[in-house]
Amino acid sequence: DAKTTQPPSMDCAEGRAANLPCNHSTISGNEYVYWYRQIHSQGPQYIIHGLKNNETNEMASLIITEDRKSSTLILPHATLRDTAVYYCIVRVAHFNNNDMRFGAGTRLTVKP
């Protein structure tokens, strides 16, 4: 599976959009981009995933560049409860080896 690069930490003002970048320059054509977040001492929470097209759900939007070498997770109106570590993962939808390889992620701090 392709590796990802994320900034170790970011700050965001409450009520503003939080834009979390992820580089995955070695991604292959059949690899999806997944985003999870982990609030302190809890299990990771699935946010969104995509292959080529931009995706949006009730939590966030995922923007994937045309060459698919990078993506951005957007939290449109960040709240204090969005403070968490955000993980960007790329993986193939395996038939026999389904696992998520989590790196260190980006620690997002939403400030009042």
Place this chain on the structure above:
Amino acid sequence: DGGITQSPKYLFRKEGQNVTLSCEQNLNHDAMYWYRQDPGQGLRLIYYSQIVNDFQKGDIAEGYSVSREKKESFPLTVTSAQKNPTAFYLCASSTRKTSGTYNEQFFGPGTRLTVL
């Protein structure tokens, strides 16, 4: 409510003792997983199971054992052979699509194991 439960939330054991961590899901998910997380780091896969009575080693299986006798249960035993067992342990599950691939994983709340 559907979900994944892990118990206990905190667990203390003496060095040299085996300990079993519970993971139960009522989501009717086919696959289940165990991860380990150390402070400030990402998750590492210990074991996973795609069907009942079958499981595969992940990246760091040494010193751990699992069983999958029922679809909804996937207990993890941390044995005395695990050199540094103190960590946060996370269980996850996912469902299988008709295409044969797997959907995203849903995680339990975790068990924090401390070996004294």
